[in-house]
Amino acid sequence: MSLAKQATVYLLEKDTGITDTIRSLCDEKSMLLECFESGQELLHALDSLTPDCIIAANNEPVGQALTLMEALDSHQHDIPVIILGDHSDVSSAVAAIKAGAIDYIEKPVIYGRLAEHFNQALARTALMS
Template sequence: MSLAKQATVYLLEKDTGITDTIRSLCDEKSMLLECFESGQELLRAIKGLAPDCIVAANNEPIGQALTLMEALDTHHHDIPVIILGDHSDVSSAVAAIKAGAIDYIEKPVIYGRLAEHFNQALARTALMS
């Protein structure tokens, strides 16, 4: 029986195709995926269990991911955040990185880049176990 903590990813995304891609990647890496409908719901969940990584779409409502990042900063949560956004939205990408996101990945999700970040989250989790 392993006492190692399973790495957890919190996902804030309404596009089922993107969600399915991320779920597949999490399954492949034996990571737990928790999906949320709103930033507020995700923030409430963090009070119980902080994830190893957050993936948040910066779309409906507009700027939801950046608002989430501001709330994380206000509450001093040091959780790596990856923002998913539209391919032509350079200003949102710059704003996300300035707000502290570890990456801005254009939709459709680039599987390889996301996999690299998940590998890093797994390594951090293993070090803390």
Template sequence: MRTAKRNTVYLLDEDTAVRDTVNSLCTSRQLKMQHFTCAQQLIAQLDENQPAFLITAYQVSDMLVTDLLAEIQQREPSLPVIVLGEHSNVSSAVESIRAGALDYIEKPVYSGRLVEHFNMLATDGTYTE
């Protein structure tokens, strides 16, 4: 049985600084963070639960981000996805947005634009634009 975990943010990134930043944002908003280090784990979890939104690194070790976004579009077309990528990499940003990402934020991530996305979560955990 599939459940909505609207109080949970999924993070797919191996960078500990990103993990700490996202965890801090989640804690300050009484949200849970579920951290993944490989895309296959995350995809398997999507079959069971639907998070409020997903934050993923552009460079994922076991899958191209465009393939990950295509998979998410098939399973959860309404799931907001934020891609974190390298500074000044316009082609990666365009590729991510075209593949279905809601936003592309350059690393290093401190929290600025991420905070905007967290602020779009309604009290029931649904993402509103």
């Protein structure tokens, strides 16, 4: 029996196509994926488990991901956050990076860049195990 911690990803996304893509990538990397309907639900889940990465869509309601990042900062959670946003929304991308996101990935092309971040999360998790 392995005592190694399984890397966990929290996802805040309502688009089932994007969710399915991320779920496939998590399965491929043997990572646990937890999906949430709201930022509040995700924040509440942090009381029991701190994920290795949070992926948050910056869509409905507008700015939800940035609000989540502000809440994470105010509670002093140091969790890498990747924001998913609409193609060519430069102002949202800049705001996300300024708020502390490690990346802003444009939908729908997310697989390759997200895979790189997952590899980094897996490496961090392996070091901490």
